[in-house]
Amino acid sequence: xxxxxxxxxxxxxxxxxxxxxxxxxxxxxxxxxxxxxxxxxxxxxxxxxxxxxxxxxxxxxxxxxxxxxxxxxxxxxxxxxxxxxxxxxxxxxxxxxxxxxxxxxxxxxxxxxxxxxxxxxxxxxxxxxxxxxxxxxxxxxxxxxxxxxxxxxxxxxxxxxxxxxxxxxxxxxxxxxxxxxxxxxxxxxxxxxxxxxxxxxxxxxxxxxxxxxxxxxxxxxxxxxxxxxxxxxxxxxxxxxxxxxxxxxxxxxxxxxxxxxxxxxxxxxxxxxxxxxxxxxxxxxxxxxxxxxxxxxxxxxxxxxxxxxxxxxxxxxxxxxxxxxxxxxxxxxxxxxxxxxxxxxxxxxxxxxxxxxxxxxxxxxxxxxxxxxxxxxxxxxxxxxxxxxxxxxxxxxxxxxxxxxxxxxxxxxxxxxxxxxxxxxxxxxxxxxxxxxxxxxxxxxxxxxxxxxxxxxxxxxxxxxxxxxxxxxxxxxxxxxxxxxxxx
Numbered sequence: 001x002x003x004x005x006x007x008x009x010x011x012x013x014x015x016x017x018x019x020x021x022x023x024x025x026x027x028x029x030x031x032x033x034x035x036x037x038x039x040x041x042x043x044x045x046x047x048x049x050x051x052x053x054x055x056x057x058x059x060x061x062x063x064x065x066x067x068x069x070x071x072x073x074x075x076x077x078x079x080x081x082x083x084x085x086x087x088x089x090x091x092x093x094x095x096x097x098x099x100x101x102x103x104x105x106x107x108x109x110x111x112x113x114x115x116x117x118x119x120x121x122x123x124x125x126x127x128x129x130x131x132x133x134x135x136x137x138x139x140x141x142x143x144x145x146x147x148x149x150x151x152x153x154x155x156x157x158x159x160x161x162x163x164x165x166x167x168x169x170x171x172x173x174x175x176x177x178x179x180x181x182x183x184x185x186x187x188x189x190x191x192x193x194x195x196x197x198x199x200x201x202x203x204x205x206x207x208x209x210x211x212x213x214x215x216x217x218x219x220x221x222x223x224x225x226x227x228x229x230x231x232x233x234x235x236x237x238x239x240x241x242x243x244x245x246x247x248x249x250x251x252x253x254x255x256x257x258x259x260x261x262x263x264x265x266x267x268x269x270x271x272x273x274x275x276x277x278x279x280x281x282x283x284x285x286x287x288x289x290x291x292x293x294x295x296x297x298x299x300x301x302x303x304x305x306x307x308x309x310x311x312x313x314x315x316x317x318x319x320x321x322x323x324x325x326x327x328x329x330x331x332x333x334x335x336x337x338x339x340x341x342x343x344x345x346x347x348x349x350x351x352x353x354x355x356x357x358x359x360x361x362x363x364x365x366x367x368x369x370x371x372x373x374x375x376x377x378x379x380x381x382x383x384x385x386x387x388x389x390x391x392x393x394x395x396x397x398x399x400x401x402x403x404x405x406x407x408x409x410x411x412x413x414x415x416x417x418x419x420x421x422x423x424x425x426x427x428x429x430x431x432x433x434x435x436x437x438x439x440x441x442x443x444x445x446x447x448x449x450x451x452x453x454x455x456x457x458x459x460x461x462x463x464x465x466x467x468x469x470x471x472x473x474x475x476x477x478x479x480x481x482x483x484x485x486x487x488x
Contacts, residue, residue, distance in 0.1 A: 032233055032272065032313050033067050033350045068094045068135060070349055071341065071386050073368065074318065074356035078123050084357050084373045085130045091368070091379065092386030094134050097317050097353045098123055099189070099203070101142035102164055109146050109160070112167035121179065124172060128180035137184040137235065137317060137353070140165065141203065150199040152188040152237075153206030154213065158220060166224045173229035185225065186275060186317065187218065188237040192257035194245060205237055208245075208253060211260025218261070218270040233272040236261075238317040241296070242282040258300070262307035273350075274309070276300055277318035280336070281327050283430055290347075291409060291426070293319060293340060297347040315351035316344065323378065324365035329433035330377060331480075333365075335424070337382040338454055338481035342411045342422040345394045354382065377455070384456040388483045389422075391415055398423065405440050408477055418488075424481040437479030443472045450485040451475055460488070 072095030079085040079096060088096070104119050127136055141152050148155040155161045165185070174181030191205030191214055199206035207214040218234065225232045239258060243251030254260075258276075265271075278293045286295030289302075297314060304310050321336040322328035337354070344352040359367035359376075368379040398410035398421065410423035421444070425437035452458045461473050475482070 069390050070352045072353040074353050078126050080126050084369050089131050091383040095351050097137040099139045099141045103142045103144040136182050139186045139189050150206045162224045166228045169225050169232045170228035183231050184233050186235040190240045191237040192239045192254045194254050195252040211257045212264040215261045215264035219268050222269045235273040236271045236275045238275045238277050241276050266307050274312050274314045275317050292343050294343045294347050313350045317353045318355040320355040320366050322364045322366050327431040333378045334381045337385040346411050381454045419486040421484040425478050427479050439476050439478040442477045443474045446473045446486050449473045450488040452483040
């Protein structure tokens with residue numbers, strides 16, 4: 001395919017950051033997501049048998065705000081250099097989401113002094129050793145059979161869960177120099193699920209039709225976590241908020257779950273961070289609120305404001321595109337990092353987790369790496385995206401007057417004094433890989449543009465190239481995103 005061939009073209013992608021005045025990338029100013037400055041990373045390797053690339057990953061200026069970019073990935077197992085961690089770091093990943101297994105730590109009911117921390121210690125220590133200034137998001141899951149009927153459902157005795165979570169948060173509260181501090185703990189994965197079979201076998205929560213009960217648990221857990229570590233953040237379990245029971249054909253998720261939880265939480269300390277999941281197969285549902293993840297974020301924020309939680313940060317712990325499903329393709333997956341993250345940054349999402357780091361057998365092809373931990377073309381697209389958008393500040397969407405067509409979508413970012421736009425043409429059938437968006441002309445006010453495609457292939461276009469010096473540079477845009485750097 002065109003995408004697979006392009007990643008073997010020799011590319012030199014050089015990103016020079018301004019020494020002063022680098023802004024954050026549109027994240028909230030809340031200290032919730034602040035982190036220590038990271039070091040410069042310079043990597044080199046091969047894209048093909050003979051071609052080479054050099055990537056200069058971001059250098060932090062003395063004036064950097066200290067807020068991490070939103071670029072994250074989902075991991076299962078122990079992240080390690082030979083299992084994709086090195087690739088993730090070279091791609092600019094700064095957030096890693098991993099599931100926590102209560103069953104592995106406390107297989108039989110006991111007290112914290114007898115917990116088995118071996119596996120979780122290995123997970124978090126591996127990330128701490130191999131990933132500079134990277135935050136973990138731990139998803140509480142895999143409850144033992146003695147504590148609950150379902151791995152992520154209601155527990156038999158709430159005190160058992162509170163004791164366990166308090167011990168976990170306390171162990172990684174930064175007081176032990178041999179263990180990293182972990183601040184973000186997510187209470188179950190997709191708790192709005194209503195299907196008991198999937199709750200038992202698919203790693204999903206089982207709180208659908210019981211939003212009030214989930215809210216009670218949040219209220220009980222909140223003070224326990226804060227007592228163990230005042231810096232700890234209780235993250236709302238990433239809700240599917242799609243494929244509802246009343247859909248045609250019917251789904252398995254409770255459409256009223258978010259409303260029910262927020263209603264029951266009004267006036268209480270329930271959670272620090274709101275969290276949902278988004279996949280483009282549900283694009284049409286959220287279009288009245290905005291395109292793609294923008295629309296769903298706007299809807300969630302409306303709900304938060306309605307119930308008094310308008311100031312709560314919002315993150316997304318699952319998002320991505322499958323390269324091998326009925327609604328996906330390699331080309332569509334490769335386009336999506338630029339689209340997903342430019343949209344996500346435009347609505348101030350503090351974290352967006354790409355689901356997932358690698359393909360899993362019998363689970364589709366969502367990964368940036370293949371099943372053998374080797375980069376797919378989507379990995380290179382993700383890596384170019386982070387290089388182009390790291391340490392930028394989101395400014396605004398492109399106006400219709402600028403694009404000349406309602407089909408062209410674009411977002412303006414600034415790094416220091418430099419402007420970078422991300423532009424593409426929206427397909428009327430975004431999930432149909434047999435169709436494509438039209439190629440449309442785009443004229444931007446500039447003397448010169450550096451145009452970079454999703455794989456990092458770069459070329460320059462000047463005002464005079466069309467033979468007329470009129471202050472405008474014309475390029476052609478289609479469904480594959482382009483990055484435009486002004487007057488380089």
